[in-house]
Amino acid sequence: MPPSPSPQNWARAERLDADRLTEALYAEAGVRLMVEGPCPGGEIGAAYVRWPDGHRSVLKWRPNTRIEDLGAGPLAVCEVLVAQGYPCPSTELAVQVDHAVVLVQTLLPGTPVRCLDHRGLDRALALNEAQAGLLTGRTDVPSMNLYLLDDGPGYCLHEPLRRHSRRGGDLERRIRSVGLDHPLRLPGHDVVHQDFHQGNLLAVDGSVAGVIDWDGSGRGDRRFDLVTLRFGLHASEQAPGVTSRLDDILDGLPDDILRPSWAHMSLRMADWAIRHFAPGDVEHWLDMAEQRV
Incomplete structure (x- = not known):
């Protein structure tokens, strides 16, 4: 579909600053991630990152969101799907950073x-x-x-x-x-x-x-x-x-x-x-x- 036709994209009023968010993650959770670049396809809220052990993930954020709201909705949904073997990303890290929730999710192939x-x-x-x-x-x-x-x-x-x-x-x-x-x-x-x-x-x-x-x-x-x-x-x-x-x-x-x-x-x-x-x-x-x- 055209850019930003979905509720999840409409919520992103600001462009993701991956470097700033990885620094905030380090301050909040003690995890150091290296930014590799934005995800393709016009997505303003996702970037590729690499963990210290070398595996790659996707960094996302949801501005003006509370982690409690995501935990009772999308994060819970993904937990259910992953438990059933459905090919959906699992959440490796979720941290509240000021008014936003920063997510690190598994990188699916394809x-x-x-x-x-x-x-x-x-x-x-x-x-x-x-x-x-x-x-x-x-x-x-x-x-x-x-x-x-x-x-x-x-x-x-x-x-x-x-x-x-x-x-x-x-x-x-x-x-x-x-x-x-x-x-x-x-x-x-x-x-x-x-x-x-x-x-x-x-x-x-x-x-x-x-x-x-x-x-x-x-x-x-x-x-x-x-x-x-x-x-x-x-x-x-x-x-x-x-x-x-x-x-x-x-x-x-x-x-x-x-x-x-x-x-x-x-x-x-x-x-x-x-x-x-x-x-x-x-x-x-x-x-x-x-x-x-």
């Missing part, structure tokens, strides 16, 4: 998928199925807020759609209508990544081998991630037949899952495009939103 083929889609669907029911009984992990009636914290804002155009206002009203007819939080006890697009899938020798960027993850219905994936496929050209195949799967989802999930992603992408992208990009996402809202 490079981000740019064009999803049918083998990649098969693997993505299997990984999504593996997220089912993993948070049953885990009431400490919050359920996902869809923000269909109110604004999210810096994303999923309603007013930009209302002010943009008649078309944007009509979409916002339909989104609110979905919110009035459905729960405001995504029901279910599955792990939800919330930014499950092809750019967060890592491939090794053409096969998807890992999923990264779980900073916005929580509890809900795993099939929400399939809707996110569909929006991700809309952002660039994919292998022939992949998008239509995923559309067929979405057509089979229960209406009470598909409609609120699609409404959330429509609000997320249209709002962000209006505030940050060119006019033609806005129309691109409005076209996508109107397919199912």
Whole structure:
């Protein structure tokens, strides 16, 4: 998807200063890490680092975040996934540094998928199925807020759609209508990544081998991630037949899952495009939103 379309990226209002953060980690935790450089792909909140024993990891940060909040959400989710053998990064170090949480996570092999083929889609669907029911009984992990009636914290804002155009206002009203007819939080006890697009899938020798960027993850219905994936496929050209195949799967989802999930992603992408992208990009996402809202 385009830069910064996800809650975890929207939270990063400042560029990561890896050298300063590694010094803060040394002061707080006594661990000396060597910075190797920023992670590729336009990610402003991650850098490669090397430990004294030589192994490499990923340094990330979440400004304006408390470690207690991450521990009850994304960090707990990743612990559950890693325990199940799911290919997600584990957290090696988490430290509160002033207003931010600094994380050091394991470096998974592979490079981000740019064009999803049918083998990649098969693997993505299997990984999504593996997220089912993993948070049953885990009431400490919050359920996902869809923000269909109110604004999210810096994303999923309603007013930009209302002010943009008649078309944007009509979409916002339909989104609110979905919110009035459905729960405001995504029901279910599955792990939800919330930014499950092809750019967060890592491939090794053409096969998807890992999923990264779980900073916005929580509890809900795993099939929400399939809707996110569909929006991700809309952002660039994919292998022939992949998008239509995923559309067929979405057509089979229960209406009470598909409609609120699609409404959330429509609000997320249209709002962000209006505030940050060119006019033609806005129309691109409005076209996508109107397919199912």
